[in-house]
Amino acid sequence: MKKETLAALLAARNAGRPIVRATDLETGEDRLIDPATDRSELGLAAAQAARSDRSAPVEIGGHTWFLAVFNPPLDLAIVGAVHIAQPLSQMAALGGYRVRIIDPRAAFATAERFPGVSLSHDWPDQALAKAPLGPRSALVALTHDPKIDDPALTSALRSPCFYIGALGSKKTHANRLARLRRHGFSDEDLLRLHGPVGLAIGARSPAEIAISILAQMTQVLRTDGGREQTAARATD
Amino acid sequence: MSPAEQDVLQAAADWSSGGHKVAVATVVRTWGSAPRPAGSQLAVRDDGAFVGSVSGGCVEGAVIEEAQNAMHDGKTRRLEFGVSDEQAWSVGLACGGHIEIFVEPLV
Numbered sequence: 001m002k003k004e005t006l007a008a009l010l011a012a013r014n015a016g017r018p019i020v021r022a023t024d025l026e027t028g029e030d031r032l033i034d035p036a037t038d039r040s041e042l043g044l045a046a047a048q049a050a051r052s053d054r055s056a057p058v059e060i061g062g063h064t065w066f067l068a069v070f071n072p073p074l075d076l077a078i079v080g081a082v083h084i085a086q087p088l089s090q091m092a093a094l095g096g097y098r099v100r101i102i103d104p105r106a107a108f109a110t111a112e113r114f115p116g117v118s119l120s121h122d123w124p125d126q127a128l129a130k131a132p133l134g135p136r137s138a139l140v141a142l143t144h145d146p147k148i149d150d151p152a153l154t155s156a157l158r159s160p161c162f163y164i165g166a167l168g169s170k171k172t173h174a175n176r177l178a179r180l181r182r183h184g185f186s187d188e189d190l191l192r193l194h195g196p197v198g199l200a201i202g203a204r205s206p207a208e209i210a211i212s213i214l215a216q217m218t219q220v221l222r223t224d225g226g227r228e229q230t231a232a233r234a235t236d
Numbered sequence: 237m238s239p240a241e242q243d244v245l246q247a248a249a250d251w252s253s254g255g256h257k258v259a260v261a262t263v264v265r266t267w268g269s270a271p272r273p274a275g276s277q278l279a280v281r282d283d284g285a286f287v288g289s290v291s292g293g294c295v296e297g298a299v300i301e302e303a304q305n306a307m308h309d310g311k312t313r314r315l316e317f318g319v320s321d322e323q324a325w326s327v328g329l330a331c332g333g334h335i336e337i338f339v340e341p342l343v
Binding site for chain 1: 245246248249252260262264265273274275311312314338340341342343
């Protein structure tokens with residue numbers, strides 16, 4: 001690897017841009033690929049590798065290229081600096097997420113309660129306009145308060161984020177879906193919204209609920225299972 | 237790829253700008269129950285210091301040696317470790333995994 005290539009790779013990563021390095025395993029020749037724009041055969045293979053977040057060799061034009069994926073970190077926006085947010089933020093950080101907490105109620109989102117976590121006291125729609133959700137983002141709304149949760153969910157549903165979850169009982173969730181339909185979201189749009197949030201593992205304590213939420217986020221990120229199950233539930 | 241794995245490349249860059257020779261080893265293919273997925277990396281410095289991992293075990297010893305050879309002759313290498321269950325235990329691959337590793341000097 002050339003020193004200049006390494007420097008360019010690190011610069012892309014520090015800027016939060018996904019990048020793929022393709023290396024010819026016979027010759028050692030390499031190139032850096034922007035998976036969003038490169039439409040060559042190698043570029044399309046790189047885009048596929050970046051989407052699945054999986055480094056792998058590919059055969060193209062009689063050459064074996066190793067595609068090394070360098071994706072920016074996963075991003076978790078937690079709306080509501082409530083009790084569950086404490087274990088959820090810690091566990092998500094262990095899982096490789098860059099965590100941010102959004103709560104306009106300054107008494108909730110304090111550095112004492114969330115040491116080392118990025119805190120925003122903006123309203124969720126403003127916070128998410130400043131730092132938008134991307135394809136590697138997840139949003140979990142925990143406040144139970146439609147004034148705070150709804151603007152967050154509306155922003156998330158209009159973003160390419162991979163996971164959206166909202167805490168609340170089935171009844172709360174049904175009311176939430178009705179409100180979001182009035183905002184113009186279709187039933188298909190709302191299939192992206194997981195509620196009641198988390199996998200059904202009988203979670204009771206805040207830490208257990210955090211585990212069930214992270215398990216569901218992982219399922220949606222790594223498999224199609226999350227989507228299939230959501231679709232099955234919607235037709236129950 | 238996790239931030240911890242990416243720090244391997246930061247270490248390689250830092251060592252290089254500090255005047256050291258450096259080589260990077262990357263897992264490019266795995267078969268069976270290999271302990272580390274493709275893309276896992278190990279950076280090696282000319283004095284034998286290293287960060288990262290390609291197997292989580294003592295395949296690292298052989299990889300570091302080849303990495304030092306690569307620094308000196310400037311050539312890339314492809315290494316394969318295919319091990320039976322019995323051998324796997326002794327070289328630190330947990331259960332018969334088979335891995336291919338690409339070693340390249342930083343030039």
